[in-house]
Structures are given as structure tokens and as C-alpha cells.
Amino acid sequence: MGFDYQAIGSRIRKAREGKGITQELLAESLDVSNAYISKIERGRSAANLENLGKICTVLEMSTEYLLSGTSTTEDDYLRHEIIEMLEGCPPHKIRLIAQVIKPIIEYKE
Incomplete structure (x- = not known):
């Protein structure tokens, strides 16, 4: 079973926008480029585990929700x-x- 990177990227974008965070600010928080965040949000690139963890921390979301779209903790x-x-x-x-x-x-x- 593989991951749906477009769905993951969409969840990241929605959470980021919901928090009022720009791609630039998220990129800055992860010490990566804006283009990298854009590629992740469009499902064109997969983030490594370290960056996924950072994204979840910044956006205050669980990795479970980020990867699968559900979170049994909610x-x-x-x-x-x-x-x-x-x-x-x-x-x-x-x-x-x-x-x-x-x-x-x-x-x-």
C-alpha cells in the first residue's frame, strides 16, 4: 500500500491555510525552499519523515491524520x-x- 501524495499535500495545504500560514512561513519553519513546500502540497514530491514531523508540529496536526486523512485520537x-x-x-x-x-x-x- 502506497501513500496518496496528492491527498497528503492537500491536507497540508488546507491545514496551513486554516492556520493562516503562508507557504513562505512554513518553508522558513522547516528551513526549506518555498518551491519544496509547493511541490509537497501539489503531491509532486514526498517529504521525508523529519520534515513531515516538523510540518505536523507547525500545523498542529497528527501524523496519522496527515498520512491517512483520519485520526482516531479525535x-x-x-x-x-x-x-x-x-x-x-x-x-x-x-x-x-x-x-x-x-x-x-x-x-x-
């Missing part, structure tokens, strides 16, 4: 996983998914 990790799965889904698939989950959510035990 109370609502499944919610984040579902939201990430929905991103990029075409409208017709989202309507279908809504039809499936609505009865489940409305079910009273």
Missing part, C-alpha cells in the same frame, strides 16, 4: 473522514448519499 474523526470523502463528489452522488443517510440519521432507536 472524537469526531469519522465526521472529518466523511467530509473529506464528499469533497469533489458531483452533485448527483451527493444527492444519492443524502438519500441513503437521511433515514439512518432520522431513525429513532
Whole structure:
């Protein structure tokens, strides 16, 4: 099983932007070039383990979430996983998914 570097890069970009950190500032924190951060965020280059650890520290995210998109240490990790799965889904698939989950959510035990 390999890693999806584009997904990892996307998670890094989203976390960085969410924290209001520029690529330049992140690069400075890691002592690397802006181009290196750009390549990682676009999935064109894989960061080494040391830099991944630094990225997680700066962006305050777990390595588990960075690599897999989920983190079992978060109370609502499944919610984040579902939201990430929905991103990029075409409208017709989202309507279908809504039809499936609505009865489940409305079910009273």
C-alpha cells in the first residue's frame, strides 16, 4: 500500500491555510525552499519523515491524520473522514448519499 501524495499535500495545504500560514512561513519553519513546500502540497514530491514531523508540529496536526486523512485520537474523526470523502463528489452522488443517510440519521432507536 502506497501513500496518496496528492491527498497528503492537500491536507497540508488546507491545514496551513486554516492556520493562516503562508507557504513562505512554513518553508522558513522547516528551513526549506518555498518551491519544496509547493511541490509537497501539489503531491509532486514526498517529504521525508523529519520534515513531515516538523510540518505536523507547525500545523498542529497528527501524523496519522496527515498520512491517512483520519485520526482516531479525535472524537469526531469519522465526521472529518466523511467530509473529506464528499469533497469533489458531483452533485448527483451527493444527492444519492443524502438519500441513503437521511433515514439512518432520522431513525429513532
